[in-house]
Amino acid sequence: MSVSPTLQSYLNRGDIPYRLIRHPYTETSLSTAISAHVPARRMAKGVVLRDDEGFMMAVVPSDRRVDLQAINRQMGRVFSPAAQKDVRILFRDCNKGAVPALGQAYNLKVIWDDHLASEPDCYMEAGDHQDLLCISQSTFKKVMSENPHGMISH
Known part of the structure; x- marks a missing residue:
């Protein structure tokens, strides 16, 4: 598949420079980092969250876990992890478990x-x-500049 069509469209519209790196098949972001010989702290994973207002993505390094309490405090909301069926619907042009960490491409x-x-x-x-x-x-800083950030992992 390469780059998902939605992500490709976002990258093209924003004239966002990137490199594509092929690696052996892996199932998790941490195993992907290992397989691709990328430091895990540089591998961003997108975790889809949900509350009564809708969905949001938390982007954290693959060697860290999302700190829901920190996110909830910073956003003034009460998030929980989204159901896998919702993630599959939101990212329908991606393989299960291969969600790009640029949630803004998916609105x-x-x-x-x-x-x-x-x-x-x-x-x-x-x-x-x-x-x-x-x-x-x-x-990365340019594409994330309009989004809130903080210490949201542990």
């Missing part, structure tokens, strides 16, 4: 972890289990 609000800002580049699923999208730190 989701995004909150991202500050740990990602200090890395020289950022890797993320491209929509399948064999391709990684790589963007520079400056590009």
